[in-house]
Amino acid sequence: MSIIQPEKGFRAGLDSVLLGASVPEGTHRLLDLGAGAGVAALCALAHSDALSATLVENNGDMAALATENIAANGLSDRAHVLEINATATGAERRALGLATDSFDVVIANPPFFEAGTQAPDPGRAAARHTDGEVGGWIRTAVSCAHAKGEVIFIHLAQVLPQLLAAFDARMGAINVLPIASRPGQPASRVLVRGRKGSRAPMRLLPPLVVHGESGNRFAEPVRSILRGEARLDWQE
Template identity: 50%
Template sequence: MLLGAAVRAGTGQLLDLGAGVGTAGLVALSLDRAKEAVLVERDVATADLAAQNIDDNGFGEMARVLPLDIMSPGPMKRAAGLAENFFDVVIANPPFFEAGQGTLAPETSRADARHMDGSALENWARCAAGCARGGGELIVIYPAQGLVALLNAIAPRFGGVTVLPISPRIGEAATRLLVRGTKGSRAPLTLMATRALHGAAGRDFAPEFDAIFRGQAALDW
């Protein structure tokens, strides 16, 4: 939800890499942040669910799914219909545990979505850069402990990087990051103030995030 809501208003062509069942891309469309979306998902069964979600939510003329592994060679991606130097915004929620770390999910598709080796993040960034147009944006949601690896992967390709830390509550350490960069930009990095998902007590979301999770607002950052 946060990733889809983080897309800048006025986006034309959106690409969601590793789209899963399509949540982020469809959130961006439902909030009118993007006009059209391509969802890339390598697990065939999950890609089928994304296609069903597109149809069930009335986005058949605005979105499509490519059942494709972004680690595939360039010719294979082009043959599957993944355009190069085309998209205004690329969004991604890459796997965040290196292989052998964390606890594997019992279902293979979920395990694959959460685990990858250290070199794979570089490949995600390379794919995003190849698909984004000049001046296009990459937006990634990622665990806070992976910030160094993420910046190392995207900095050679995207500048003007903005990092928005998100913590569970005010005064607590950030656990997630939204990171945005612009292809070809030479602007310096901006580290924004941390925003808290919840209030000081209880499980209720802060008003800003409650509106996002209800599908009523986008993320202003």
């Protein structure tokens, strides 16, 4: 898989790869909210020939890059990009071609930085800045998932209370996967997964550790995920 990204500004990394690898086997219709250059969706598509994807991106330049990346990887027959704000109203989304109650899985990597810490580059700031409110993104994700669809978000660990509140209000079978850089370190990221129409209890999973005790080598299963050899195991 080849990816074109901006020379400057926000560039997708491990978070996007893990998000793409978190899409469960057997998914047929995927929605990627805030898709950027399309890395997460493309990773998911690489795992399954039966998967089709809709990528939603509000930034016109990034949407164009995502379309270019889809074509460069020979996936134009299975993926397309819609230029829509992730927190647009339902009527606005439908008018721009984004259906509700339609997707098996919705994934998102919302903006990260809190107010007052915008990156100096405008493109990076647009991708990373947030006022801390993820509820709008989750409302859109749940609205677009079908009656038994799943929603998967990756975000900063300190945003977990807001994520859980919004997920719990709309979904069940919530799984929380902490992501730590090294063994014994606090998690810096979390993957949160929920299912519409479920009343199953929440599960807090063992952390996914990215590196070993020292050095820059990736630990398993992250190494295999980065090579495209494995999906993320939600231990179901």
